[in-house]
Amino acid sequence: MSLLAFLDILLALLVVAVAVWTIVARDLFAAVVGYVAYGLLLAFVWIRLYAPDVALTEAAVGGGVTGVLLITAGKRLGALKNVAPEAQPGFAFRLLAGALAALVAGAIGAAILMLPEQPPSLAPEAAAAASTAGAGLGNPITAVLMSYRSFDTMLEKIVLILAVVGVWSVGSDKAWGGAPAPFRQSKPYAPMVFLAQMLAPIGVLIGIHMFWTGANAPGGAFQGGALLAAMWMVIMMARLVEPPRVDAQWLRLALVAGPAVFLISGIAGEVAAGSFFAYPPSLAKPIILLIEAFMLLSIAAALPMLVAGPPNEGPG
Amino acid sequence: MTPSVLAGLVGAALVGLGLYGLILHPHPLRKLLAFNLIGSGVFLVFGIVARRGAAVGFRFDPVPQAMVITGIVVAFAASALAVALILRLSAETSRVTLDPEAWTRRNGEDAE
Numbered sequence: 001m002s003l004l005a006f007l008d009i010l011l012a013l014l015v016v017a018v019a020v021w022t023i024v025a026r027d028l029f030a031a032v033v034g035y036v037a038y039g040l041l042l043a044f045v046w047i048r049l050y051a052p053d054v055a056l057t058e059a060a061v062g063g064g065v066t067g068v069l070l071i072t073a074g075k076r077l078g079a080l081k082n083v084a085p086e087a088q089p090g091f092a093f094r095l096l097a098g099a100l101a102a103l104v105a106g107a108i109g110a111a112i113l114m115l116p117e118q119p120p121s122l123a124p125e126a127a128a129a130a131s132t133a134g135a136g137l138g139n140p141i142t143a144v145l146m147s148y149r150s151f152d153t154m155l156e157k158i159v160l161i162l163a164v165v166g167v168w169s170v171g172s173d174k175a176w177g178g179a180p181a182p183f184r185q186s187k188p189y190a191p192m193v194f195l196a197q198m199l200a201p202i203g204v205l206i207g208i209h210m211f212w213t214g215a216n217a218p219g220g221a222f223q224g225g226a227l228l229a230a231m232w233m234v235i236m237m238a239r240l241v242e243p244p245r246v247d248a249q250w251l252r253l254a255l256v257a258g259p260a261v262f263l264i265s266g267i268a269g270e271v272a273a274g275s276f277f278a279y280p281p282s283l284a285k286p287i288i289l290l291i292e293a294f295m296l297l298s299i300a301a302a303l304p305m306l307v308a309g310p311p312n313e314g315p316g
Numbered sequence: 317m318t319p320s321v322l323a324g325l326v327g328a329a330l331v332g333l334g335l336y337g338l339i340l341h342p343h344p345l346r347k348l349l350a351f352n353l354i355g356s357g358v359f360l361v362f363g364i365v366a367r368r369g370a371a372v373g374f375r376f377d378p379v380p381q382a383m384v385i386t387g388i389v390v391a392f393a394a395s396a397l398a399v400a401l402i403l404r405l406s407a408e409t410s411r412v413t414l415d416p417e418a419w420t421r422r423n424g425e426d427a428e
Contacts, residue, residue: 012323048319066392094340100335101333104331105329
């Protein structure tokens with residue numbers, strides 16, 4: 001057995017072990033910390049599958065931002081954090097649930113071992129899209145996201161806005177238009193402030209680099225946007241800035257800028273290149289980068305707003 | 317065993333673990349965590365197709381990978397909405413469960 005195969009099996013065991021921990025841990029906080037570690041380990045699995053773009057997204061969004069979301073939620077629940085109803089499921093019920101879970105996992109595992117030898121693939125079509133409409137993009141993932149399946153990507157930006165609208169609308173009527181509750185209730189904490197001041201400028205630079213390099217190398221608007229969002233959350237946690245009011249014009253403009261620019265480019269493609277979301281080949285790369293720049297802005301605005309939660313009626 | 321088959325089996329195990337946690341954990345935040353485990357397991361199973369569909373000079377099939385990236389972001393958006401609903405429920409009722417039995421038994425107030 002080669003060293004790499006040994007490491008693969010070790011990584012697989014580690015991922016499953018940390019996943020077991022997030023399920024069996026008694027404390028919510030411990031489970032969430034386990035989940036963040038799990039997200040990072042899963043990113044390594046994706047790298048082993050030659051999917052660095054997915055790995056970056058999983059590490060940033062799946063592990064990092066989801067972890068912040070759940071830790072913040074646990075803090076806001078306060079005493080209710082670990083409350084469980086008295087009626088704990090009985091042993092027979094546990095056994096039944098375990099059997100069902102094992103059955104489902106076994107069925108999926110069997111299906112994976114019996115996959116057809118000639119795998120069906122959309123790669124040729126994607127390659128065609130990458131070499132024509134997405135001309136000049138060295139990263140096939142970005143070409144697929146922005147050209148071959150651009151409609152999906154635009155609708156996904158709209159899903160993000162719908163989620164923000166949904167989160168805002170569960171706030172109480174009195175609080176409407178106000179700012180979400182701060183990420184931390186306590187006074188500014190000096191090490192956190194220092195971290196935010198040191199990390200945020202570097203993180204913003206790396207986020208923009210990830211977006212810019214995404215045209216040709218792993219990266220792109222999703223990963224860069226998630227990093228910018230994380231930096232905004234870090235400075236909000238340090239209480240260097242507070243969450244903005246939900247009726248702020250600039251915030252709403254930033255949220256809709258990505259899908260709006262995407263949609264306008266799509267309609268312009270109908271006029272200029274003959275079909276919806278077609279880009280004129282000579283201008284494809286600048287147009288895609290323009291759309292991605294606004295998507296970056298929208299993602300960086302939407303993710304922290306999703307974590308911050310609905311407007312709050314507290315003081316200030 | 318190739319890395320993609322191994323990753324696929326890990327994905328299958330994650331779906332099973334997540335399903336178990338989703339059914340058995342009474343706390344909604346723990347249920348949400350388990351649901352995210354199922355989600356990432358499904359992405360992994362879906363993603364090994366990206367590894368197998370290597371054709372026309374790619375080392376992977378970029379279409380499923382792009383869809384997984386989209387999926388991770390949408391899964392986060394759905395989780396954020398779920399968290400907002402859970403927090404609102406707890407603020408309104410001081411409970412974190414929808415089970416009316418647990419609600420009346422532990423609260424002692426009259427259920428409306």
